[in-house]
Amino acid sequence: MDSPSSPLAKPKWTDYLPRRWWQLALIAVFGLFVAGVILAALVALLLTPTLPSIERLGDNPLKVPLRVYTAEGTLIAEFGEERRIPVTIDQVPPLLVNAILAAEDDSFYFHQGVDFQGIVRAAWKNWQSGTTAEGASTITMQVARNYFLSPEKTYTRKLKEVLLAFKIERELTKDEILELYINKIFLGHRAYGFAAAAQIYYGKDLNELTLPEMAMLAGLPKAPSRNNPLANPESAVERRAYVLRRMLKLNHIDQIAYDEAVNAPLAAGRHNVRFGLEAPYVAEMARQYMFQAYAESSYAGGYSVYTTIRATEQEAAQEALRKGILDYDRRHGYRGPAGREKLAADANAQRYDEILKDYPIVGPLLPALVIEVQEKSAALYLQSGLPASLEWAGLSWAGSYIDEDTQGPPPKTAAEVVRRGDVVYVEALPNGSWKLAQIPKVSGALVSLDPNTGAVIALAGGFDFYQSKFNRVVQAERQPGSSIKPFVYSAALEKGFTPASLISGAPIVIEDVSLEDEWKPEDYSRQFYGPTRLRKALALSLNLVAVRLLRAIEPEYAVEHLARFGFDKAKLPPNLSLVLGTLSATPLQMTSAFAVMANGGHRIDPYFITRIEDASGKILERSNPAVVCPANPPKGAAVPAACLPQPPAPPPAAPVGAQDPSVVDAPLPPPRFAERVIPAGNAFLMTSMLRDVVLAGTGRGALVLERKDLAGKTGTTNDHRDAWFAGYNADIVTTAWIGFDQPASLGRGEVGGRTALPMWVDYMRVALAGMPEKPLNRPPGIVMAYVHRETGRLTDASDPEAIPEYFIEGTLPSATGGVEGTAPGEAPPENIREGLF
Numbered sequence: 001m002d003s004p005s006s007p008l009a010k011p012k013w014t015d016y017l018p019r020r021w022w023q024l025a026l027i028a029v030f031g032l033f034v035a036g037v038i039l040a041a042l043v044a045l046l047l048t049p050t051l052p053s054i055e056r057l058g059d060n061p062l063k064v065p066l067r068v069y070t071a072e073g074t075l076i077a078e079f080g081e082e083r084r085i086p087v088t089i090d091q092v093p094p095l096l097v098n099a100i101l102a103a104e105d106d107s108f109y110f111h112q113g114v115d116f117q118g119i120v121r122a123a124w125k126n127w128q129s130g131t132t133a134e135g136a137s138t139i140t141m142q143v144a145r146n147y148f149l150s151p152e153k154t155y156t157r158k159l160k161e162v163l164l165a166f167k168i169e170r171e172l173t174k175d176e177i178l179e180l181y182i183n184k185i186f187l188g189h190r191a192y193g194f195a196a197a198a199q200i201y202y203g204k205d206l207n208e209l210t211l212p213e214m215a216m217l218a219g220l221p222k223a224p225s226r227n228n229p230l231a232n233p234e235s236a237v238e239r240r241a242y243v244l245r246r247m248l249k250l251n252h253i254d255q256i257a258y259d260e261a262v263n264a265p266l267a268a269g270r271h272n273v274r275f276g277l278e279a280p281y282v283a284e285m286a287r288q289y290m291f292q293a294y295a296e297s298s299y300a301g302g303y304s305v306y307t308t309i310r311a312t313e314q315e316a317a318q319e320a321l322r323k324g325i326l327d328y329d330r331r332h333g334y335r336g337p338a339g340r341e342k343l344a345a346d347a348n349a350q351r352y353d354e355i356l357k358d359y360p361i362v363g364p365l366l367p368a369l370v371i372e373v374q375e376k377s378a379a380l381y382l383q384s385g386l387p388a389s390l391e392w393a394g395l396s397w398a399g400s401y402i403d404e405d406t407q408g409p410p411p412k413t414a415a416e417v418v419r420r421g422d423v424v425y426v427e428a429l430p431n432g433s434w435k436l437a438q439i440p441k442v443s444g445a446l447v448s449l450d451p452n453t454g455a456v457i458a459l460a461g462g463f464d465f466y467q468s469k470f471n472r473v474v475q476a477e478r479q480p481g482s483s484i485k486p487f488v489y490s491a492a493l494e495k496g497f498t499p500a501s502l503i504s505g506a507p508i509v510i511e512d513v514s515l516e517d518e519w520k521p522e523d524y525s526r527q528f529y530g531p532t533r534l535r536k537a538l539a540l541s542l543n544l545v546a547v548r549l550l551r552a553i554e555p556e557y558a559v560e561h562l563a564r565f566g567f568d569k570a571k572l573p574p575n576l577s578l579v580l581g582t583l584s585a586t587p588l589q590m591t592s593a594f595a596v597m598a599n600g601g602h603r604i605d606p607y608f609i610t611r612i613e614d615a616s617g618k619i620l621e622r623s624n625p626a627v628v629c630p631a632n633p634p635k636g637a638a639v640p641a642a643c644l645p646q647p648p649a650p651p652p653a654a655p656v657g658a659q660d661p662s663v664v665d666a667p668l669p670p671p672r673f674a675e676r677v678i679p680a681g682n683a684f685l686m687t688s689m690l691r692d693v694v695l696a697g698t699g700r701g702a703l704v705l706e707r708k709d710l711a712g713k714t715g716t717t718n719d720h721r722d723a724w725f726a727g728y729n730a731d732i733v734t735t736a737w738i739g740f741d742q743p744a745s746l747g748r749g750e751v752g753g754r755t756a757l758p759m760w761v762d763y764m765r766v767a768l769a770g771m772p773e774k775p776l777n778r779p780p781g782i783v784m785a786y787v788h789r790e791t792g793r794l795t796d797a798s799d800p801e802a803i804p805e806y807f808i809e810g811t812l813p814s815a816t817g818g819v820e821g822t823a824p825g826e827a828p829p830e831n832i833r834e835g836l837f
Helices: 021-050 054-058 094-104 116-129 139-148 155-171 174-184 194-202 211-218 233-249 255-262 280-299 311-331 349-356 481-494 534-540 543-553 555-563 576-580 587-598 680-696 700-705 757-767
Strands: 066-069 075-079 304-307 365-373 378-382 387-390 401-403 422-428 434-437 443-449 456-460 502-505 510-512 517-519 529-533 609-613 619-622 711-716 722-728 733-739 782-788 802-808
Touching (some): 066 280, 139 174, 211 255, 280 304, 311 456, 311 733, 311 757, 378 422, 443 757, 481 576, 481 587, 481 680, 481 722, 502 543, 529 534, 534 680, 555 576, 680 711, 680 782, 680 802, 733 757
Antiparallel strands (some): 304 609, 365 378, 378 387, 422 434, 443 733, 722 733
């Protein structure tokens, strides 16, 4: 037997264990590598199912622009050629391809979606400089990010970007990926794609571009705002020179071509057709209609859609909505910066641009980086590449947000609000200064109609269409709160009640089977009123009076009456909560309902397109709204001029020969007349009462317009979730709404008269400019009599407590009077005397 020390002894497994340090280190490194591979595989396994489908990249290209105009012919939007001109990769000059690759990804045709050498190189340079200015995103990664992912800078988003880049590389060829990038990358001034940018900046096709022009366009993706030749020509020249140096280094051009191009003038200018008006929600409504009616050809047929929108009113609507939302947002405090970055002491404009490039412009709010903070001011670097100063007047509002009802103390220094490295949003003020802002979380809507035709005059569906395409005017079904009361009051007038009828405003407990519980409605002021005239109760928006009134006429009757105004019966609760606005309605539905009262009792259908033309100018469709007329004339009778459809606005001047004389327009349809849904006397009384809401009720804020022909109603829902104001005169009816998209409290005190009414006033100040006041003409069947201001009893002008009141013939009160709507055996309490009228 061999001894253990014999050379023939069988080795043990422990003899193979590494004992030298380099062996242990090699095993450790290998183990870490294997662990990293396993971890990466697990992460990829978890994230891969969440990645979007690459099929979404195959959108059909837009060939010919679809143009949308206002009623006056002002261009609102173009869908197609001018905004994005699709080209195939073989239509792109090779020199432009080389310029793009030199600027963004010179190893594009060699990597598999991720440039690992570039990542290592960028990481090394960033470690050396102590910053993160050097990036390593490939063109494929940019396609993944721009098409599918948010700009947030998180590890999860970056991992998704990498995985999605691999997926794109597996499913598409290199030329297909590059074609997507060339067609749809954002290059500033609403230009998406290099062909559109060539038109916008140089008025040229891609094959007409010179080398310096190609280099300038190729330099835009990194920072479209800062390197923009129109906004920042100096930065654009510097970036162009960088691209040319890269092309020279990669042997795409020679020294002679480089010298000529780097010294060439910039020669850029605005060559695209500018939109004359911001109305993206209207444009999207038109686009959706065209797509439904004409399918894919709507984007390639050269159609022109003329809307009912008026340019001046539309601009005022958008500005009023944004101001109302920003005012609300600032009342509730500052929630902090949009982002925070660590800035090195020697950080420069290139680093600032890298930070700001992924923050979008939102409405009138511009992203900016705080680069220095002083005691009462802060120095900013705007996304446009320009410096700015944020003075104390623009900072002092920013007490910290705690919750919707609580705000921190006002700041005493700028350092309490901002610090170096904060990414903030700012608003430009008319005097050239800047004001700190934040992207609002609250939403709003404003819509305005012609009550005699239903034509939409102005429509603002949100703060910023590009932030949220949800059109709250037509899509947000919300509770209208007390703004529903006028329609219940209208039903009560049909049941024999009058503006002078007394209804008790005392506390009440409702046991309603449909409500499944005891219900104790109360008024906003928490006061209890005694017997109150309906006119006064509506002006003060008294809930207890409204509940008793609805109980007296019965909810089922009210539901039928409200349906006449266009409300969906299926969404009207047949119980007493109806009068407090527990139904669901959109701002457009509320506006068209109030139009019935504005026009004297006719139901109109809102519309926003007057006509549609094809590329040759042929009218394919015309609107034919049912218009309001004094009476429906018999067949063959002369039709009043006001009842005839108005002639369409002339289109913008077209080149000679553009109109084909052989085309035949769609025939002019016969006039239609709106259906009367409530008597003229009912509409007159309701308008009279709603004018008192403005004169001495919850709508008093509208008095700043100094007009006597305005009527309207505020609305506030339970827990202050929605704030409304709907108001009108004989020529225009407008509704303003503010609330959160996901219903939540706006905060104490945020009622319709404070939150929505100022927005309505700002808009109507413009919409009513130059519009003469119209008296409220009393229709046949309406009589005037004097009543006692407290009891509502019939009296005469000699009574010092007498006030004039209107009545439908046959409904005058007696001289003895009484309290209507009071439950049997319920004695009305002592009236609280408030001589408002």
